Amino acid sequence: xxTELRKSLIASIWFAFLxxxxxVIKVNSIEKTIQWRWMNVVYVMVGIFFLSMAFxxxxxxKEMRAGKEESGTEIKLSPIHQLINHPTYRVVFGAALxxxxxxxxxxxxxxxINIMTTALMYVVLGLGxxxxxxxxxxxxxxxxxxxxxxxxxxxxxxxHFGLGFWAVLPIGGxxxxxxxxxxxxxxxxxxxxxxxxxTLGFGEIIRLVLENxxxxxxxxxxxxxxxxxxxxGIELSLNDAITYTYYLMVIFVxxxxxxxxxxxxxxxxxxWIALREDEIACQAMGIDKMKTKLIAxxxxxxxxxxxxxxxxxxxxxxxxASFTFLESAMILSIVVLGGMGSIVGVILGALILILxxxxxxxxxxxxxxxxxxxxxxxxxxxxxGLISNVRRTYSINKDE
Amino acid sequence: xxxxxxxxxxxxxxxxxxxxxxxxxxxEIITLIGANGAGKSTTLMTISGVVKTRTGKxxxxxxxxxxxxxxxxxxxxxxxxxxxxxxxPMLTVQENLDMGAFLxxxxxxxxxxxxxxxxxxxxxxxRRNQDGxxxxxxxxxxxxxxxxxxxxxxxxxxxEPSMGLAPLIIKQIFEIIKQINKDNNTTIFLVEQNANQALxxxxxxxxxENGKITLSGQASDLLTNEEVQKAYLGI
Numbered sequence: 001x002x003t004e005l006r007k008s009l010i011a012s013i014w015f016a017f018l019x020x021x022x023x024v025i026k027v028n029s030i031e032k033t034i035q036w037r038w039m040n041v042v043y044v045m046v047g048i049f050f051l052s053m054a055f056x057x058x059x060x061x062k063e064m065r066a067g068k069e070e071s072g073t074e075i076k077l078s079p080i081h082q083l084i085n086h087p088t089y090r091v092v093f094g095a096a097l098x099x100x101x102x103x104x105x106x107x108x109x110x111x112x113i114n115i116m117t118t119a120l121m122y123v124v125l126g127l128g129x130x131x132x133x134x135x136x137x138x139x140x141x142x143x144x145x146x147x148x149x150x151x152x153x154x155x156x157x158x159x160h161f162g163l164g165f166w167a168v169l170p171i172g173g174x175x176x177x178x179x180x181x182x183x184x185x186x187x188x189x190x191x192x193x194x195x196x197x198x199t200l201g202f203g204e205i206i207r208l209v210l211e212n213x214x215x216x217x218x219x220x221x222x223x224x225x226x227x228x229x230x231x232x233g234i235e236l237s238l239n240d241a242i243t244y245t246y247y248l249m250v251i252f253v254x255x256x257x258x259x260x261x262x263x264x265x266x267x268x269x270x271x272w273i274a275l276r277e278d279e280i281a282c283q284a285m286g287i288d289k290m291k292t293k294l295i296a297x298x299x300x301x302x303x304x305x306x307x308x309x310x311x312x313x314x315x316x317x318x319x320x321a322s323f324t325f326l327e328s329a330m331i332l333s334i335v336v337l338g339g340m341g342s343i344v345g346v347i348l349g350a351l352i353l354i355l356x357x358x359x360x361x362x363x364x365x366x367x368x369x370x371x372x373x374x375x376x377x378x379x380x381x382x383x384x385g386l387i388s389n390v391r392r393t394y395s396i397n398k399d400e
Numbered sequence: 401x402x403x404x405x406x407x408x409x410x411x412x413x414x415x416x417x418x419x420x421x422x423x424x425x426x427x428e429i430i431t432l433i434g435a436n437g438a439g440k441s442t443t444l445m446t447i448s449g450v451v452k453t454r455t456g457k458x459x460x461x462x463x464x465x466x467x468x469x470x471x472x473x474x475x476x477x478x479x480x481x482x483x484x485x486x487x488x489p490m491l492t493v494q495e496n497l498d499m500g501a502f503l504x505x506x507x508x509x510x511x512x513x514x515x516x517x518x519x520x521x522x523x524x525x526x527r528r529n530q531d532g533x534x535x536x537x538x539x540x541x542x543x544x545x546x547x548x549x550x551x552x553x554x555x556x557x558x559x560e561p562s563m564g565l566a567p568l569i570i571k572q573i574f575e576i577i578k579q580i581n582k583d584n585n586t587t588i589f590l591v592e593q594n595a596n597q598a599l600x601x602x603x604x605x606x607x608x609e610n611g612k613i614t615l616s617g618q619a620s621d622l623l624t625n626e627e628v629q630k631a632y633l634g635i
Contacts, residue, residue, distance in 0.1 A: 267502070274488055274499050281486035283450055286474030286503045286551065 008052035012045040019044055055380075062381060101250045105243045113246045117314060119354040120249040121307050124256045126334040126346040128303030131260065133332065134341035135269060136296035137276030138188070139196040141328055142203025145183075146176040146301035148323035150308020152210060155223040155318055165229040165313050169306060176305025180298035188293045191279075203328055210320040222319025229313050245314050252310065253347075256303065260343055263299075272296055273341075333371075337378055339385025348386055401426040401587050402447070402478070402555055407456035407466070408611075409446045416442040418611040419456065424555070424589055429581050431590040431598040431619065433632055434608035440591040441483050443608070444557050447589075448480045449473045460555070475503055479553035483560050485544040489533030493524055496532050496543055500550030510550070516583075517546035520576055538569035545573070549580065555587040556580070562594040570594065574601050595632035599623045607632075 023044055026035040105113050125147065132140045150172040157163040157171065187198045210217045217223070228241045229248055236244055263269050271292045275282050282289060312318050330353065338349025357367050378385075402424040410416040416439045424430045434440050445451040446466075447458060453466035465473055474480075488496050497517065501510045518525040521542045527535065532543060541561055548556060558577065562570040578601045581588050592598035599605055599619045607615035607628065615628065622628045 270495075270499065271502065273491065274502075277488040277490055278486050280450075280482050281488060281499075283470040284448070284474070284480045284482050284486065284548070285499050286471045286479075288469065288471040 004053070004056050008049050008056065011052040012049040015048040016041050016045045058381060098254075105246055110239055110242055113242055115355065115358045117242070117246045117249050119351050120246075120253050121310060121314075122331065122334060122350040122354045123253050123347050124249075124303055124307050125331050126338065126350045127256050127260050127343065128300045128307070129331050130335050130341065130343070130346050131263065131272075131303075132296055132300035133335050134346075135264065135276065136272040136293060138293060138296065139192065140199045140297070140300070141196050141325070141332065142183075142199035142201070142206075143300070143304060143331055144323045144325070144328040145203040145206040146179060146304035147308040147311070147327070148206050148210065148320070149176045149179050149301075150305030150310075151312040151318050151322070152217060152223075152308070153305070154309040154312040155226050156217070158226060159223060165227065165309070169309050172309035173302045173305040176308065177298040177302040179305075180301030181294055184294045184297040188290065188297065200325065200328075203323075203325060207320050207323050210323070217320070220319060220321070222317060222321075224317040226312050226316045226318065228316060229310075245310075249310065252306070257343060257347075264341075264343075268292070268295065333375065337375065337386060339387045342385060342387050345385050345387035352386075401428075401461065402589065403459040404443075404447070405457045405459070407443075407446060407458060408454050409442060409451050410454065411451070415454070416611055417446060420608065420611070420613050422606060422613070424587060426554075426587050427581070427585045428604065429578070429588045429590060429602045431592055431602035431605045432608055433592055433595040433598055433605060433628075435632075436593070438608045439611040440593075440608060441559055442611075444480060444483075444559050444589075444591055447473075448478065448557060474551065474553075477552075477554035478557065479548045479551045479555070480557040481544050481548045481559060481561065483563065485537075485540045487532040487535075487540050487543050487547065489531065491532055492529050493532060493535070493543060494528040496547050497524075497550050500547035501552075503551065509552075513550055513552060517549050520549075520579070521546060538565050538573075541565060541569075541573060542576075545576070545580075549586075552584075553586065555589060558588065558590045560592060560594075561590070562592060562597060570597060574598075577601060595628070596623075599628075 020041070023040040024037050026037060027033075028035060104116060108116075125143075129140065129143050132138050132143070153172040153175045154165070154168040157168050163171075183199070183202050187195060187202070190198060211220050213219070228236070229245060231244055271282070271287050274285070274287065275289065275292055279289060282292075311322070315322075334349040334353050335346055336349075337353065338347070339345025353371075357364065360367075363370070382388075402422070404420060404422040406419045406421055408415055408417050408419050420439070420443065422430075422432075422443075432440055432443060442451060446453055449465070449468055449470040449472070456466070457464055458466040460473070460476060460478055463476070465476070465478075468476075488499060491499065497514060501513070504510055518528075523539060524542060524546060527539065532540065535543060545558070545561065561573050561577065565573070574597050577588060577590065580586055590598055590602065599622055602619040605616065605619045605622045606613050607622070615622070615625070617625075623633075
């Protein structure tokens with residue numbers, strides 16, 4: 001206890017020292033005076049002291065819990081897992097969620113619907129990246145490139161050839177998938193950190209090309225007046241169009257969940273998980289390493305492309321600034337925070353990471369700070385993500 | 401069944417195999433013994449296509465396989481248990497075994513093989529829902545062996561199944577290797593440092609030194625061969 005008090009005290013002094021220039025000294029450049037705000041030192045120290053104590057307390061509790069779990073033989077599932085795994089509750093839970101999603105536009109304002117549509121887009125993006133990172137274990141930091149390919153394929157095909165949303169939707173997805181394969185063939189020979197760096201580079205290349213190749217992509221000024229999704233040629237008012245986009249997104253999410261869920265339990269999903277675990281063993285089992293990885297990469301890219309088309313149609317304007325590395329990092333955080341490989345986790349992660357900053361607009365200056373702190377806290381307390389992936393297990397009833 | 405003709409291969413600038421020739425007939429247990437770095441594991445890796453052949457030819461069932469991809473070679477009925485076991489640590493025992501049958505589609509036969517490996521290693525049946533990573537070293541070796549059997553190979557390549565195991569477990573594993581050979585007429589190519597055990601269960605043996613085959617013959621003859629005794633058996 002005493003050592004902890006001392007450690008917290010040291011942490012608070014250290015923080016007071018580190019934050020001294022920004023918290024205490026304030027230069028008034030007009031009157032050329034320096035203001036010394038000594039009270040801030042006290043606030044910082046007290047704040048950090050208690051934070052540090054809380055951190056240590058939680059850490060200790062976690063250790064104690066871990067000790068208990070080891071001694072007990074039965075693995076306890078969290079309430080959410082019990083909910084998901086129970087057959088009837090799962091149906092009820094899913095139906096309730098779906099009902100909420102359907103009723104949502106009638107209850108909330110257009111602004112809220114818009115935010116929710118964005119969040120749902122990130123749900124699909126997260127699920128797509130989850131195939132690559134969560135299942136196949138390939139760290140892809142340039143995922144946003146495929147998203148950009150989808151968005152630009154809609155914008156450009158519409159601009160030059162007047163193709164509609166529904167025509168481009170599959171084209172955008174397939175184009176992104178082709179880009180995935182093209183990138184994948186040389187890059188997937190690499191592993192781990194190297195793969196991450198090369199994909200990061202690829203993401204930047206796509207963005208820079210879009211930014212600088214003016215004749216092709218109209219450069220940084222972007223492409224505007226992209227039509228919203230069509231509904232059998234019916235003219236929709238702006239509000240109706242937003243609601244319509246929202247419903248489209250709900251359908252996309254449901255379809256994606258269905259596909260990803262089926263994929264996970266398929267032979268291909270098994271191969272991905274096995275590949276994530278041990279490549280040499282996979283080869284010994286006769287799994288075609290390259291093909292399996294490429295499929296993961298291109299499937300992930302396909303979803304990004306689809307959502308890219310959706311994004312272009314929703315915002316009606318795109319420029320390269322929407323496809324920075326930060327966006328890739330955001331999608332990756334959704335996957336990691338939510339729980340790698342877990343569908344429910346990714347959905348929850350997307351909703352939290354996209355919706356919270358919207359509702360806490362007043363604190364938007366501290367957004368990145370809070371984001372970093374949240375990720376650090378996650379890695380310490382729940383490294384497996386908010387909702388970890390519990391693989392479906394089959395039990396064999398022996399009739400003996 | 402499996403024939404290597406003057407095969408050489410290696411890593412980068414280093415040639416690990418300098419023209420070796422082997423001949424393995426159907427239903428035999430063949431062992432390849434040698435010291436550290438002699439090229440034992442490389443021989444296996446080259447056969448299974450993970451390391452590419454530089455010169456020479458490998459025939460499996462009269463088909464040249466030295467240029468085939470690893471998964472293609474497994475499909476043709478040649479399965480390797482890699483050195484250091486390489487089980488999937490986060491998958492359960494059952495799932496590990498399912499992965500072994502990855503290339504197969506005949507559910508009824510897979511079920512039969514599953515029962516067979518569980519009968520070989522009852523301990524695995526007990527632990528079927530446990531993660532592979534939580535098994536002991538010996539159990540992991542049993543799992544790796546069982547997983548390879550699930551592919552129902554015609555030739556089973558074993559890379560040092562005795563590595564890091566207690567003498568009693570080693571004995572048990574070798575007995576089961578012999579049983580597998582007898583039960584299914586599976587041809588077994590066993591690479592071992594533990595020459596004594598390997599020679600006792602093998603029909604024929606090859607000795608490899610610095611990437612070259614220096615000695616070959618009946619396993620029982622090699623057991624009494626003075627050179628082998630001095631170099632590998634410590635007698």
